[in-house]
Amino acid sequence: MVNRQRIEVASNRPYPVFLGVPLEGLGDYLKTRSLTVDNILVISTPNVADRYLDRLLAGLKDFKADFISVPDGEEQKSLDRIDLLTSEAVSLGIDRSSLVIAFGGGVIGDLAGFFASIYMRGIRLIQVPTTLLAQVDSSIGGKVAVNHSAGKNLLGAFYPPLAVWTDFTTLETLPWSEFQNGLAETIKHALIADYELFSYLEKYTEEIKQGNSAVWREMVTRSLAVKVKKVAEDELEQGARALLNLGHSFGHALETELEYKGITHGQGVSVGLAAAACLAQGRGMLTLAELNRITGLLQGFGLMTRIKAGTAERLLQHMQTDKKNKAGQKILILPKGIGQAMIVKDCTDQEIIAAWQGVLQ
Ligand SMILES: NC(=O)c1ccc[n+]([C@@H]2O[C@H](COP(=O)([O-])OP(=O)(O)OC[C@H]3O[C@@H](n4cnc5c(N)ncnc54)[C@H](O)[C@@H]3O)[C@@H](O)[C@H]2O)c1
Structure with missing residues (x-):
């Protein structure tokens, strides 16, 4: 029998997948976990941010939250993009007490997840998947990666998130x-x-x-x-x-x-x-x-x-x-x-x- 609201992923570091939850509810969930989070870095693409960032940020109003926009496309899963993200994160003061939210499809999940896995030797990560593929597949399992000219997903890690937060309504705008x-x-x-x-x-x-x-x-x-x-x-x-x-x-x-x-x-x-x-x-x-x-x-x-x-x-x-x-x-x-x-x-x-x-x- 499948639990319809929350499924636990058994892992080295177990984590919950929340199902059918509103984007606005993520902030309250973070508060219930009594995490010390100084600031939050949301990484997303214009397609997603233009439609849904306001809803996500509304729920995060009690936190200091910054946003970095990454253009669309598989080619963004690159070390060059990690380099750029790193510079931006440093200038925003992101440190080991910060939390990254990967807000988008599988490209953002893999890229922002890999960034979180190596920035300052690893900072906390939450996956908020907005494509069907990301919701049923890429946000679960902890695999994060970028591509290299010698191969797809060649540089990566197993880096389980703290949680996966899945709002099905985002699928309404998916082509x-x-x-x-x-x-x-x-x-x-x-x-x-x-x-x-x-x-x-x-x-x-x-x-x-x-x-x-x-x-x-x-x-x-x-x-x-x-x-x-x-x-x-x-x-x-x-x-x-x-x-x-x-x-x-x-x-x-x-x-x-x-x-x-x-x-x-x-x-x-x-x-x-x-x-x-x-x-x-x-x-x-x-x-x-x-x-x-x-x-x-x-x-x-x-x-x-x-x-x-x-x-x-x-x-x-x-x-x-x-x-x-x-x-x-x-x-x-x-x-x-x-x-x-x-x-x-x-x-x-x-x-x-x-x-x-x-x-x-
Ligand atoms: N880590 C894993 O285990 C794993 C598993 C499978 C696939 N992947 C990776 O996932 C990537 C593919 O992911 P994808 O199929 O989600 O593609 P994607 O991330 O490129 O997203 C597809 C498009 O949909 C847009 N989009 C996202 N959410 C939207 C929404 N709610 N409304 C409107 N537009 C929206 C995006 O901006 C993008 O243009 C590949 O890089 C693949 O390697 C990873």
């Missing part, structure tokens, strides 16, 4: 293509660990697309509960947490082939889920009916299950460099029925090529 990115992860969560969530998504596809808030609440709550569970089983990503990579090895290969152009991360994950499902069906881990349900659900949300992107052989090659592989062995996550997944280490190149052929146009 549909961003919402789809979070939906792809939600369908992945359902596939690896929650059959009921999968059926719920099938049943309420139209309500979700129309923005029914009660349905959103149920969907987000169940989806993030899967992430919380997997993180609790394996905080440092040495086993069970790897299941969260379902669809991602295929998805990354696609993004590499397309040089990250013309395909969103969510669409890449979606085709990746379809490819993993094809492979699983070929191995007898899924029935044809289950495969059709998976592709049908993805398509129901306008997510792609087929794509034009090079050849199966080239995509296989991109998968050879996947960082999850060990000693030349390709490690894949595959669905086993709907609601379970497995780590599979013995897929042949022929099977992977056949799976790619199943999703290539």
Whole structure:
């Protein structure tokens, strides 16, 4: 049974995820924790700050709160931006008794989280996620990072926040293509660990697309509960947490082939889920009916299950460099029925090529 207001994340440093709470309520929560917080630094982007900063700051009126705006975009997850944040934070007097609020999507969560993890050897952090992807996925689990020219998320840390504060109403202004990115992860969560969530998504596809808030609440709550569970089983990503990579090895290969152009991360994950499902069906881990349900659900949300992107052989090659592989062995996550997944280490190149052929146009 999922608690609908608060879920604890079991971790080296356990922390609560608050669900469906108003942005204005964060200040009161901080007071109840009797933390000594001299000043608060909110880091956000214009898209979020223009719409929601006033609401957040209204609740923080009894604290000294400063705000730093970071432009949008994945390229902001960089050491250059950390350098700039550091200069700004120093001039604002941010010190070890301060608290950082990462207020935005996954980019801000990763960037501001990484900044908090290294500024003065680590200052306190609260995640306030405002995209669907950040609410169901990136704000939970403590992974924070910036990119490097040699790789995405190459410089990072496991840095659990003090709390995650999730106000579902922020999703009302999220563009549909961003919402789809979070939906792809939600369908992945359902596939690896929650059959009921999968059926719920099938049943309420139209309500979700129309923005029914009660349905959103149920969907987000169940989806993030899967992430919380997997993180609790394996905080440092040495086993069970790897299941969260379902669809991602295929998805990354696609993004590499397309040089990250013309395909969103969510669409890449979606085709990746379809490819993993094809492979699983070929191995007898899924029935044809289950495969059709998976592709049908993805398509129901306008997510792609087929794509034009090079050849199966080239995509296989991109998968050879996947960082999850060990000693030349390709490690894949595959669905086993709907609601379970497995780590599979013995897929042949022929099977992977056949799976790619199943999703290539
Ligand atoms: N740390 C982790 O465990 C983890 C997991 C998955 C993804 N990630 C990272 O997450 C990032 C992607 O995050 P994302 O998909 O949230 O993208 P994002 O942070 O770029 O946000 C997407 C867009 O939505 C805007 N936005 C945010 N909230 C809004 C709102 N409520 N209303 C209107 N617009 C809003 C943003 O300004 C941005 O333009 C990637 O960098 C990825 O590496 C991290």
